[in-house]
Amino acid sequence: MKNNIKQISTNSPIQEFGHLIIADTNMKIVGISEYALNWATDSIDKVIGNTLDVYLPKIFKKKSISFLKIIRQVISQKTPRQIISKKVHKKRYYFKFTLRDNHLYIEWEEQLKKYIPTAQMNELSFLFESSYPHNWSFLCKAVNKLLHVDRVFILRIQESGYSKVLAEHAWKGIKKYHNKEFSEVFFPDNFSTIYPEEPYWYFPDLYKMNQKFYWSQEEIQPHYSKMFCLPKLHEDYLKKEDVRSVIFFPLMLNNDFWGLLVAQNDTPKRTDLQKRKLCSFVVQNAMNKYENKIKQGLLDFKEQILEFETTLKERLITAKTVNCAIALSMDELKEMTNADGFAIYNQGDVFLNGTCPTKKQFYELINYLQKITDKTIFKDSNFRLRHGANFSEKLPFAGLLSYAIGAEKDHYLLWFRKETVLKVTQVGIKKGANGDKEASSTENSIFHTWEKEVLDSAIPWDDQNINFIENLQRIINESIVSRNREREITTEKLLSLNNELEMFTFSLSHDLKNPLSILKMGLQFLDASCSKLPLEQRLRWYNNMMESTKNIEDIINNVIHLSQSRMTNITKTPIPMSYTIQRIANEATMLHNVPNCSFNFGNLLPIWGEKSALYQIFLNLIGNAVKYSSAEKTPKVTITSFSEKEAIRYVIKDNGIGIPKELLPNIFEMFSRASNANQFEGTGIGLSLVKRIMDRLGAEINISSQENKGTEINLYFPLVSDFPLSMLER
Numbered sequence: 001m002k003n004n005i006k007q008i009s010t011n012s013p014i015q016e017f018g019h020l021i022i023a024d025t026n027m028k029i030v031g032i033s034e035y036a037l038n039w040a041t042d043s044i045d046k047v048i049g050n051t052l053d054v055y056l057p058k059i060f061k062k063k064s065i066s067f068l069k070i071i072r073q074v075i076s077q078k079t080p081r082q083i084i085s086k087k088v089h090k091k092r093y094y095f096k097f098t099l100r101d102n103h104l105y106i107e108w109e110e111q112l113k114k115y116i117p118t119a120q121m122n123e124l125s126f127l128f129e130s131s132y133p134h135n136w137s138f139l140c141k142a143v144n145k146l147l148h149v150d151r152v153f154i155l156r157i158q159e160s161g162y163s164k165v166l167a168e169h170a171w172k173g174i175k176k177y178h179n180k181e182f183s184e185v186f187f188p189d190n191f192s193t194i195y196p197e198e199p200y201w202y203f204p205d206l207y208k209m210n211q212k213f214y215w216s217q218e219e220i221q222p223h224y225s226k227m228f229c230l231p232k233l234h235e236d237y238l239k240k241e242d243v244r245s246v247i248f249f250p251l252m253l254n255n256d257f258w259g260l261l262v263a264q265n266d267t268p269k270r271t272d273l274q275k276r277k278l279c280s281f282v283v284q285n286a287m288n289k290y291e292n293k294i295k296q297g298l299l300d301f302k303e304q305i306l307e308f309e310t311t312l313k314e315r316l317i318t319a320k321t322v323n324c325a326i327a328l329s330m331d332e333l334k335e336m337t338n339a340d341g342f343a344i345y346n347q348g349d350v351f352l353n354g355t356c357p358t359k360k361q362f363y364e365l366i367n368y369l370q371k372i373t374d375k376t377i378f379k380d381s382n383f384r385l386r387h388g389a390n391f392s393e394k395l396p397f398a399g400l401l402s403y404a405i406g407a408e409k410d411h412y413l414l415w416f417r418k419e420t421v422l423k424v425t426q427v428g429i430k431k432g433a434n435g436d437k438e439a440s441s442t443e444n445s446i447f448h449t450w451e452k453e454v455l456d457s458a459i460p461w462d463d464q465n466i467n468f469i470e471n472l473q474r475i476i477n478e479s480i481v482s483r484n485r486e487r488e489i490t491t492e493k494l495l496s497l498n499n500e501l502e503m504f505t506f507s508l509s510h511d512l513k514n515p516l517s518i519l520k521m522g523l524q525f526l527d528a529s530c531s532k533l534p535l536e537q538r539l540r541w542y543n544n545m546m547e548s549t550k551n552i553e554d555i556i557n558n559v560i561h562l563s564q565s566r567m568t569n570i571t572k573t574p575i576p577m578s579y580t581i582q583r584i585a586n587e588a589t590m591l592h593n594v595p596n597c598s599f600n601f602g603n604l605l606p607i608w609g610e611k612s613a614l615y616q617i618f619l620n621l622i623g624n625a626v627k628y629s630s631a632e633k634t635p636k637v638t639i640t641s642f643s644e645k646e647a648i649r650y651v652i653k654d655n656g657i658g659i660p661k662e663l664l665p666n667i668f669e670m671f672s673r674a675s676n677a678n679q680f681e682g683t684g685i686g687l688s689l690v691k692r693i694m695d696r697l698g699a700e701i702n703i704s705s706q707e708n709k710g711t712e713i714n715l716y717f718p719l720v721s722d723f724p725l726s727m728l729e730r
Helices: 034-038 052-075 118-128 136-147 191-197 232-240 273-318 322-328 330-336 359-372 383-390 463-511 513-532 535-564 578-591 611-629 661-666 686-696
Strands: 006-008 019-024 029-033 081-088 091-100 103-110 151-157 163-170 201-203 213-215 245-253 256-265 341-346 349-354 377-380 399-404 411-417 422-428 448-454 573-575 598-601 607-609 636-643 647-654 700-706 710-718
Touching: 019 034, 029 034, 034 213, 052 081, 052 091, 052 103, 136 151, 136 163, 136 256, 136 273, 191 245, 191 256, 232 422, 232 448, 245 273, 256 273, 273 322, 273 330, 273 463, 322 330, 322 341, 322 463, 330 341, 330 349, 330 411, 341 359, 349 359, 359 383, 359 411, 377 383, 377 463, 399 463, 573 611, 578 598, 578 611, 578 636, 607 611, 607 647, 607 710, 611 636, 611 647, 611 686, 611 710, 661 700, 686 700
Parallel strands: 598 636
Antiparallel strands: 006 213, 019 029, 019 103, 029 213, 081 091, 091 103, 151 163, 151 256, 201 245, 245 256, 341 349, 341 411, 377 399, 399 411, 422 448, 573 607, 636 647, 647 710, 700 710
């Protein structure tokens, strides 16, 4: 067993104030801290790999029964975690049971106080009143009333990576941190994932020797325990500041890590678990209040936005161009974002207001933005710091916010902010005489802190600024769309007429082909064999050709009728469909030369519609079904109908080539043809014509299809009233 055990040295990530056991979900012990091991009579090689139901009775005697019951509940996830207070070896301890990543963490520490005095609770009650104003200084003071430490402060992690002390409560004579600002080195990205993992992190004595931790080969995470040690960088900084004890409470805003409430003491200080949990609750409540305050602030700001929207919309209506309306609103646009300058760039024209670059710099700036970003909204509070070297002269601004109107990158709105000189605390190893190089501290190095002026940066652009730009974007887009619509409306009727003419042209050229082909085939057949045919067959052929001639006449009349009554509804009558559909089916097999195509006709109900229009619909759809099934060994088409609540539903189903899934959304577009239909003759206008005629009838068409499996078309024709009984006889 010894060969399978690892030992962490005295700088292990386990603090000295508590005890820790880690087990897997089978209750096998995979890790144990030095102080927890001291409670056992067995050696480490007999503990690691043993099970909790064997080991716990050895150290907790009868109390292990209740512990094991809780452990089984936590492992089975009936409860996510449990905290209880038990008296063991004449002392009272807090025991915590937590399941994380399929490992059970059992932690215990001594209980310092039995309860929190009522007087202290009464002093805090004002914090929970909804009417009480939110204030960071009050929060720091309230937490310090509970903890009695040297200082409590709020550290805000800014978007730039810098962190700043917003508020503080410290006793007289204690060093103050208020308004102190730290560089991004002080709070690297990985710290932003560590601190939010728990409601608080507690370090009672940074100079106390840490305890060893033993674990088996299994992958476990000791840092899931609250006894996890402080990140080395922060530990070194606190020791440099002569801090001995610290508690961190993460501040979360909208589920994002916003900052820390930090409670420090210059001497070692143990704080009871109850007090730590109560402080955590107080901090969370304060953040909830702050979140509500932010939302209320956004509401107030939205009222200002609405007022400005009204003004801007009026200007957009009265001004000749969008750019003119924006130029009239330059002062308001600058003030709404707390900017020092505002500018417009529109196809080479420049309008400047307030602190802005020269025109030469401005053109350089536009060219630079066009190269470095495709974002509609771009922001950088450190623009001069990061990009200033790319310009021929020093820029008169430090922060930039830009909004590109349209995709052509020829119309921009830009906001500028002046430089704000910051004195930022740097941490790490100071190298060189000038002190401008830094690195993370190591065990054998001397840790340094120093102040450094940070230039070329501005006050960061916040969510409120971006919210305003997004609203502005919406208003401008709506105005552009509206103006485009006004331009289009003058030609819309002409386009509509052209579209109708196009439909009539395609309808004539497309739908006349079938009856003309049948007529042509009949004439050729009679010309070749008329003298040999019996009279009865000749009459049948003549009748077929007369039907084709009549169909041609009906289609032409229908097109003329539609062109004359574009703006009125088609007069609908009940049309029997059985004969028409079966005739179209026979003609389709002849036209596409698919004599082996079998038809399965169900109940073919009448339809409220217009005869010629219905003929065109079924002519196209049945023709397609036969044509695209012709490659099958046994082509099959099923046509049936159903009477539904408010419509007659026709279903046309084939076993043909089908339509690729990605092409279905565009199947009704003019000239749209599936990629797998290239071997079949066609123009891609049939379904488009069907859709237009269905729309004129107030009917609906739905197509479902699977490639190489076939297509199903559902047609829904509205019921005008009941059909005559004679039409419903089968």
